[in-house]
Every structure is written in C-alpha cells, then in structure tokens.
Amino acid sequence: MILALLAASIVASGQTFTCTPTHVWDGDGPVWCAEGPHLRIAGIAAREMDGTCRTNQPCPDATAIEARDALVRLMGGARGTISTGHVVVRGPRLTCRSEGSAGGNRTAAWCRLPSGADLSCAMIKTGTVLRWDRYWKGPACR
Template identity: 60%
Template sequence: MILTILASVLVVPAGQTFECTPTHVWDGDGPVWCAEGPRVRVSGVAAREADGSCRPGHPCPDADPQDARDYLVRLVGRPIGKSPHGHILVEGPTLTCVSTGSAGGSRTGAWCASPLSGDLSCALVASGLVARWERYWGNHRCS
C-alpha cells in the first residue's frame, strides 16, 4: 500500500482499500483514529461539531452532536475511556475502508464497513443523527 505522510499522520490515497482498527472517535462524522495510522473522516455525511455548531456550507443536522458521536462509537466498537483532549477511546473490530482521498489536513475520507454494523455512512444516515452530504455521497449505495 502506498501512503503519503502528512503532518505525521498517514493519508491513504483515493481508491485504496485499507484496514482501520479504531482507537479514538472525535465526533459524529469522525475522525476515527486507526491503530494503523490513518484518521478517518466518514465519507458522505455531516454531523454537528462537538460544540453544537455547524460549519458554513456544510449540511446541519438537528441532532445533538454528542448523540451522533456516541452512536458512531457504538458502530465501531465500545467506549473504554476519554482522552485528555476529549476523544472517546474505543476498542472494536477492524474496519475495512476504501479511501476517497484527503479530507483536509491529516484526515483520510473513507467509506468504511464494520463487522458489527456494516456500512458506517449508511448506518449514520439511517439513524437521523447526521445529514447525508450530497456533494460527497456521489453514487454510494446502501444495501
């Protein structure tokens, strides 16, 4: 696998499949920190920021940001603590992801599936806790 180093974090090139064993979750659309290095921004969705705000130009769901974050935590595993910076520490099975490329900064955008919950993007949208972001959803299909 070819990886690019960006700010000391691995960004997986678009189109590449990679594994992500989740260790931290920040908010309802990520990033999900992977033991293997990447920080995954869940593709095709938008959640409120941790402080409840929405960034200009982003879809803005009505849901509480902590509810969205906690749901993503449950989709990838189980909470085991909280970091000093506010990330929820998690443990769960390895996800299989397909990169959509850089999601800004040191984050890899990706469509990921968990053996626990299936397609993360589809499960998040179905929950109503995040908004489907048409600009990035593209031809993605939920089964």
Template identity: 60%
Template sequence: MISALLMILSPVPAGQVFTCTPTHVWDGDGPIWCEEGPRIRLSGIAARELDGTCSPGHPCPAASAEAARDALVNLLGTRTGVGRHGHILVTGPALTCRSDGSGGGDRTAAWCVSPRTGDINCAMVRGGWALRWERFWRGHRCP
C-alpha cells in the first residue's frame, strides 16, 4: 500500500517508460491525471495558464488557455464532464509515456504517445496550442 501511494505522489524516474490512462486534465500542458497514479506535465512545451497568463520566463502561445486545454482533451480522448475542482474529465486509450523526470512537485515531466493521435507533445505545438520550450525540448523529434 505504501509503495503504491509513493508511486502516486512521486515523479516517475527519468528514462522510465510507463502507461498513462488519462482521467483528468487541468490545462494545455498538464497536469494529466493517470488512472495508474502519475500526474503528467507534458515535457518541452508551454501553454497558457487557465487565467490566460503565461508564467514569467515561459514561452507564451497565442492560443487561449481554454482552447489549449480542450485541444489536449480531444487528443487524449473524449470529454466526459467536469470534476468538482474544475478539472476536465476525460476517457481515452492508454498512452505510452517516457519520463523526463520531475515536472515540479509530484508531477512527472513526460513525452507521451497516444495510439489514436500519435505524439501528444508535438501535436500541441503543431496545432498552435502550445509552444516548444527550447530549454526543455532536448532534441525531441516530432514524427
């Protein structure tokens, strides 16, 4: 029980490949809550915060926060509702993710691929909902 709780509260170690079945989304670059426990912050990209701002020092895309969040939900699966704290509930296929280490706090920074829509991080940039964050992009290649 304690090791399962630690997996939920701790970032997945860098380099580890893991499965994420998405259940909730906050904004356009995460977090994405996974049925398996981790919370993902998409690596190498930046989207607007839900209040419409961009954090100092972060790339700032033109797309609104709501457009970015909704695009991420659509890439992951189907919107099924809104949680009591404002998270968008989503159901979709399991993603295959590779950890980039800590995404701040208890989040895992990760590169994720959906069997339905491909590389999620790249799709967010291609759609204009997020910008590449060169500092964290680390030579990632989009298919």
C-alpha cells in the first residue's frame, strides 16, 4: 500500500530527488523510478508509442521505438519487458529537479546523468526527440 502511494506521488516543483530508473515507456517518459516517482523528461517531445504526435507538440521524424530505445540505452540497456510494454532497465542513478506535475501521476523533471550530462540534452543529441520550446527551461545543449 505504501509503495502504491509512493508510485503515484508527484514530486513538488523545485524539489531535488533521485531517480534510479527501472522501466521506460517511450522517449520522453514516463520513466519509473525505484524511489517511486514516474518521471516525464522535461523540455522534450517524442512520438507517442502508436506513432502519432499530439497536435500541440513538436513532432520528431524518429519513430517512438527509436526514441524509446535511445532512452533505454542511456538508462543502461534493456533487461526485458513487462506485460504493459514497458522496457525493464537497471539505469544509472539520476539527480533530478522537479517542475511539478506533468499530468496523471508523472513528475516533469530536469535530470542529470552520473557523468553530469543533462538527460534532456542527451536525448536531443540522439536525434530521436525534439526540444519543446514551450516547456524548455533547461541548459543550452552543447
């Protein structure tokens, strides 16, 4: 019961938290964290898993699978899948700063990989997601 409540909780905006990725859905999240939150990677847009893009967001050329697989590689590689279609990962520990709710039970956040690299920038560099200017509050990607 406590784990279920923790999994559905939104990390308050401005709070720093740790995310150890366990499951990935698509190229911009949610990423399920062992610590409970479901992470929506801030400032980027990927195709939905059915291949579509919402009308109010940027639409990358890359497929949803290509974006998801790029994120999975950044999360240490696939360890299998579960019945919902989420890819199981045993990712590196991320340090994240919440932007608050991303809708549903997701926390929008800016995260850093152990190398110090910004995760949103790392995903943009893969060419599988686009910067979403409406929500971009992140660093200048190099």
